[in-house]
Amino acid sequence: MADVYDPFDPAFQADPYPAYRRLRDEEPVHRHEDPPFWALSRFEDIWAATRDAETFSSAQGLTFYPDEIGTLGLAPTIVMLDPPRHTALRRLVSHGFTPRRTAALEDRLREFVRESIAAMERKAADGETPDLHRDFASPLPTFALAHLLGVPDEVRERFDPWVSALTTLQDDGLDLRSLTDGAVEAVAEMFAHFTEVIERRRAEPSDDLISALTVAEVDGERLTDWDILGFCFVIVAGGNDTTGNLISHAVALLDGDHAQRERLAGDPSLIPNALLEFLRLEGSVQALGRTTTRPVTIHGTEIPEGQKVMMLFGAANRDEREFGPSADELDITREIPRHLGFSSGVHFCIGSHLAKLQARVALEELLSAYPHVGVDLENAERISSPFSRGWKSLPATGIG
Ligand code: HEM
Structure with a gap:
């Protein structure tokens, strides 16, 4: 199966679905040799694993790289804790x-979205191609998270490069060695900023998330600055590209089926369900x-x-055993009682409402x-990652 499933191969990353199908059908418990892991x-099987944190622990990290937490140089963040500490922090x-x-946040987000559309229109009017991603x-999401974390407007400009640095880090599996000097600086600057904010909120709590964390106690103990920093880190790393890529994928998928795009544009009440699809x-x-x-035995x-x-x-x-024979097809009205887009179990994405x-x-x-908005896939650039799927660049069509 090594010839079919190589998570580092750009061809696999561009279209992983045929390999996924073979794994599901032929080797649902697959052994990968280098690096060593099971898939x-x-x-x-995955639904059950996410819901059995006692057997499938998050405490050694979420990638197949050894010593992930040591490499990161951070206190273990919420996503890398097991119950009972996870339960208390969560x-x-x-x-x-x-x-x-x-x-x-909805009104602020809508205003921001309208401004972004206007900026794309100006680009198109100047003869440039707007980039949907x-x-x-x-x-x-960068804007949304800055609000959630109470980043003041004057710091916003610096927040964007911090986020890009963290995103690079995340695409490479949270490996600090992958960062350029500039990105290391950006991450350090971000930590310094949040350390300052934590100090200020400890002295004078207000109504934001960081204030809530400074006064919070787990097992009678206050969270340390490291705990809180780790939480800011996981939100910024986990809430950005994931959300951006969902939006970009939505437009790309709809451009592959214009009848469904028209239906969705004509009836926005279908959007919440379509997002899950x-x-x-x-x-x-x-x-x-x-x-x-x-030790755990699965399918023998x-x-x-x-x-x-x-x-x-x-x-x-895309497992037909769960979603039926049309599992590979887009159906914006499909009933989806359960899925794993946000994981499941104790680590189920805490930001799913905000993302949606x-x-x-x-x-x-x-x-x-722009009901006919689309994307130019031929000139698009994907991120290359064994863990995430999304875009670096996705030229837009049909705007302006
Ligand atoms: C479409 C967008 C998003 C996707 C696909 C996504 C996906 C995920 C997944 C798969 C997990 C589970 C990790 C695991 O099982 O080990 C997770 C956890 C988490 N997500 Fe998201 N996420 C998204 C948006 C967000 C946003 C917007 C935020 C924050 C504002 C966020 C914050 C978190 C946090 C803090 C956790 C850890 C929860 C825990 O360990 O208890 N995510 N996310």
Whole structure:
């Protein structure tokens, strides 16, 4: 199967779906030799693994690289903790993600989206090709997170390069060695900024997420600055490109089926369901890992204790065993009772509401202004990553 499934191969990354199908059908518990890890690809198996944190631990990191946490030089962030500490921290930070707090952002997001559309129109009027990913989809989550984290306007300009640096880091599997000097500086600057904010909020709490974390206690202990920094880090690293890529994939998928694009533009009430379908077909997070805490047997194959197991969400979300014979096809009205686009179990994405809100507002505004918006796939550039799926550049068509 090594000839079919090589997570580093650009051809696999460009179109992983045939390899996923073979893995699901022929080797649902696949052993990868170098680096050594196991890969699960069927929906039911991954669903079960995400919901069994005792056996499939997050504490050794989420990639197949050894010593991921040491490399990062950070306190383990929420996504790399197991219960019970995870449970306590999750309860705390969930205060920052209440539906009320999230919904309050809608008007600001809509205003921002309209400005981005106007900027793309100006570009088109000047004879340039607007880039759907760079000019539209990607700036929106950066803006949303800056608000959530209370980054003041005067710091906003510096926030964007910090985010790009972290995104590069994330695409390469959170390996600090992959960063250029400029990016290392940007990450250091971001940490310095948030350390300052934490100090200020400790002295004078206000109504934002960081203030809530400074007064919060887990097991009778206050969170340290490192804990809070780690949380800022995971939000910025986890909430940006994932959301931007969902928006870009949505437009790309709709450009492959103009009848469904027309239907969605004519009836925006279908957008929330369509978003799940976009995420199912082209998930921003294709694979994440766990480490086994005991031997576990799946389909007759024993995975020993202490092994890295990658959960191929991108394969699971197209499993015919779960989604039927049309699993590879776009159907914006498909009923999707469960999917793995945001994972499942205790680590289920805490920002899923915020991500869906942003994508909904972005599509409502874009399809209303430009119902025939599309993308030029021939001149697009993908990110290359074994873990994420998305774009560096995606030229837009049909704008202006
Ligand atoms: C389409 C957009 C998004 C996708 C596809 C996505 C995907 C995911 C996935 C797959 C996980 C689970 C990790 C695991 O099982 O180990 C996760 C966790 C998480 N996500 Fe998201 N995410 C998105 C947007 C966001 C946003 C907007 C935020 C924050 C504002 C965010 C913050 C987090 C955090 C903090 C966790 C860790 C939760 C925990 O460990 O309990 N995500 N996300």
